[in-house]
Amino acid sequence: MARRKKGLPIDGWLVVDKPQGMTSAQVVSKARWALRAQKAGHAGTLDPLATGVLAVAFGEATKTVPYVTDALKAYAFTVRWGASTTTDDAEGEVIARSDLRPDRAAIEAALPDFEGEIMQTPPAFSAVKVDGERAYDLARAGEQVALAPRPLWVESLTLTDIPDPDHAVFEMVCGKGGYVRAIARDLGRVLGCGGHVTQLRRIWAGPFELADAVSIEALEAMRDDPDAAARLLPVEAGLSGLEEIPVTAEGAGRLRAGQPAPALRADAEYGDAVWASHDGRAVAIGVYKGGQVHPNRVFAAD
Template identity: 65%
Template sequence: MLRRGSAPSTGPGLTDPDQSATPPPSPSITEDIMGRKRKGRDISGWLVVDKPAGMTSTAVVNKVRWALDAKKAGHAGTLDPEATGVLAIALGEATKTVPFITDALKAYSFTVRLGQATNTDDAEGEIIATSDLRPSDDEIKDALGQFVGDIMQVPPKFSAVKVDGQRAYKLARDGEDVELTARPLWVEELVLTDREDDDHVTLEMTCGKGGYVRSIARDLGAALGCHGHVRELRRIWSGPFDAQDGITVEQIDALAKSPDLDAFLRPLEEGLADLPEVKATAAGATRLRNGNPGMVIASDVDYGEECWASFEGQAVAVGIYKAGELHPSRVFVQPTE
């Protein structure tokens, strides 16, 4: 399975493949309440959490922020409450790198229940259609090809997509017939990995942002003529972050407010793994920190390419490389400075 790297752009305003029916905060970074500055430590970095089922992504962010007494925290891509796996929590200055993790490729393992369609396209909804047809493994593999590459998909009716200013899931709960527009999604890979029984198939998908795993299950069931919905969903990795390296919620509770939890923090620079790095000169680093173009040393970076500059091992800024200088779009204020 292909790892890492940013997917081809699928256009603005799209949600993640694992977007829950409950909208994330906007922005997803929790810092100010009614204009009052939130208290806490100026701590920066990434905490990779292996999210359990039954917990919202926002609840995980709030727990991490509390446990680390962090002033600023946010996540890089919502997971459904019943989904598990990588939930990357950015803290402090690392929140400035969230867009690069959101744009990166991600991998999911999910089980599709064949023979049943639900109104939410997952196991939490009501069954609205059934079928006795069960396709063979070969038929399933043949059908997967139409969901690879640049595809168009319609989000689930129970999703956070806005329709005339209102969330689709709210309209659906009110009994309204919600018509959503198809949206683009880049799918790098979609493969059959297991057939538990006639009713269940497990798939692995590598994709960019901008779609819904639930829609893949629904549309695959429709293509096979047997209906389908997601029974289980796990995000295996997201950009540079792996589920197997994630800390559990139980560990967070046990280590809360202690230096032992700080030891699980990963540097904010990991959020820039998909961008090329250039080295700032001492004078260039000073200029970049002040928001001005600064001199950098680059080898494999093209004119006009987006990259990040480091100085003495720390990220200084993200910007556009032009003729020996980085023109910054984001500047990092590291806690040690």
């Protein structure tokens, strides 16, 4: 006899303004508790130091998480010059100091090398796996962690403020897998003064923005709100980066059975990732080939 799942079968997205000091997993657990949901996950981990947009997916929306994780994201962050740390942020131990402070011209001259397709080495204190273990576990145990550089797309990196000689504020838009802490570390190295992140805030992630977000206090209050689920964004909100392909009711049935279905209309090209809809509701995510949607993820019927 199959075990009954605990919680309610809730589907949709909730954007939380993650507070400093909480892990992304703790926010997801809190969200699942607040809505009494069976299943929840998130799109794009934020460090405990970081705040801002954390998109939490419930139920069927978890099937769209990879498409939000892969989307561009924007960050506002502050770098403190003159000190390098073990973690590349303010929580680590200082391992080097410098009296040098870069001026605006020097900072702006360095930024173009951090835009476009770059190679970035993740921080030693990161979730990257090394021989099956997390790098941060090895680093905390005192082991030397040598991580390989990996490609990262940086759409833009802009200096927005210099509040004092010790600090500079930036905004960055980047693709999946970017570490803001590594940007601060590497900028400090290029400028010859060292640097680390003191504040970090994600201001949007794919289709989700701070304007959509609820505070952790508002999230906790949802526990006593019988209509809390009505505040969720639809499952389809996580698919804004893919083209929508409408299908007939018969086509929706075929897709849910794992079979291709003809598109009613499409501007997609052969091989594009798309999502199929019927009456505006997501039916499947798949690949567009020869006028048909070939499903690889299917959504449950209402």
